[in-house]
Amino acid sequence: MAPRVLISDALSEAAVAIFKERGIEVDFQPDLGKDKDKLAEIIGQFDGLAIRSATKVTDKILEKATNLKVVGRAGIGVDNVDIPAATAKGVIVMNTPFGNSITTAEHAIALMFALARQIPSADASTQAGKWEKNKFMGVEITAKVLGIIGCGNIGSIVAERGVGLKMRVIAFDPFLTPERALDLGVEKVELDDLLARADFITLHTPLTPQTKNILSAENLAKTKKGVRVINCARGGLVDEEALRKLLDSGHVAGAAFDVFITEPAKENPLFGHPNVVCTPHLGxxxxxxxxxxALQVAEQMSDYLTRGAISNAVNFPSITAEEAPKLKPFIALAEKLGSFAGQVIDSAIKKVTITYEGEVGQLKIKALTASAIAGILRPLLADVNVVSAPAVAKERGIVIDEVSRAAADADYESLITLTVETDKSSHSIAGTVFHDGKPRIIAINDIKIDAAVAPVMIYVSNEDKPGFIGRFASLLGNASVNIATFALGRDREGGSAIALVEVDGAVPESVQNEVKALPGVKKVKALAF
Incomplete structure (x- = not known):
């Protein structure tokens, strides 16, 4: 029996044709996504669901989707899909992360030109019959400094266009390697340097806890007088109130925004300023x-439904049903090791080496490597998934090495060691899976430790001196941060020590700062898994 796909949002006829050519029955109802009751009524008949943003794939819809195997989102954002509920039901969720890249990059460039030459204001004035030629004095793009925050898939296209426009392009991106920067013709810089030098600043980073408010009031104050700011990425990357004040004072010469903290944006602090250009999320x-x-999602879904091939899945790696039971706990381990490294490291990654020892080395390690790389990249690149992670790493010039060894340490049947080399240092973390199927961290930077991975943890690196543990634990207690487990390790008496502490809730930044101030502390990081 041929697989059946429901298209519940507007997709092109060419996408419908791809499904049919691949032997898949298609029910094309482009307005159905707006009627959740009708969708719930018929979804049980289908193996696949192709959507854009109008259809909401909730847990209630998924409950009715008794035959559903795959949801394909034509676009990058999958916030209209309940990913945990889909995963629990074994439904693959795919997106198309690279289909909009050129279009979004071109929109950023278009907004840059609009700002430089005051095109929207000049157009409105001219069409009103005013002919105010002397009012609209612009600036040239040539030889200006273009500062790019986030030089990934979209940011690198903007960089190439900027170089082509004879601009001097500088980029802040912790994952951008010097080699990749050289290939793009850009100068890799730290954020404060970019703020001080850029004539135009354009943002191309996802919204994550690390990037939220990256252009805060404090950082906007560090910018060059006369700077122009462009945001086609995500609302929330810029403090809109602070930006308005700097526009009013004349410190910021102009701003062009396609995205806003609240959308649809009926009101906004930036609205009404003569040097602001706004568009309604047209990226x-x-x-x-x-x-x-549309074509990409049709191809991906067809491949999965007819051949079992998985690409751009946000919730599952490329593995077969037979391999899944053995791989699943090690996939979790690899992702947690990667996530630890991604949260602890704060400089550009050059190389990642993943060593598989013992029984785990006989499994499909590509899926494990993809999970580890996704874990490393996800703290700063929220949209990365286990399928796209290796490509994203390659695009950023990160070298990935895999090593398999038949025998593991005598104490463990299987061992995974992740070593990350940055432009400043090298970090390693090792872990295993015990018979309970739960991942455990057994070494950090060659210091032995034994810690189960928990949702919230605190990592501390310190000098091995008497009194530290008491001061540390007291500090947490005084801040009402409850300790669940406390794992310790050291390389030698009086040498370097580490603590990995499971706590029962979020750790305020003020508490982390107090821990940092304790004598002998080298590094403190609150971790979320």
């Missing part, structure tokens, strides 16, 4: 981009 709105993502 992906070209006919080419809409066609690209």
């Amino acid at each position: 992906a709105s070209t006919s080419e981009a809409q066609e690209n993502v």
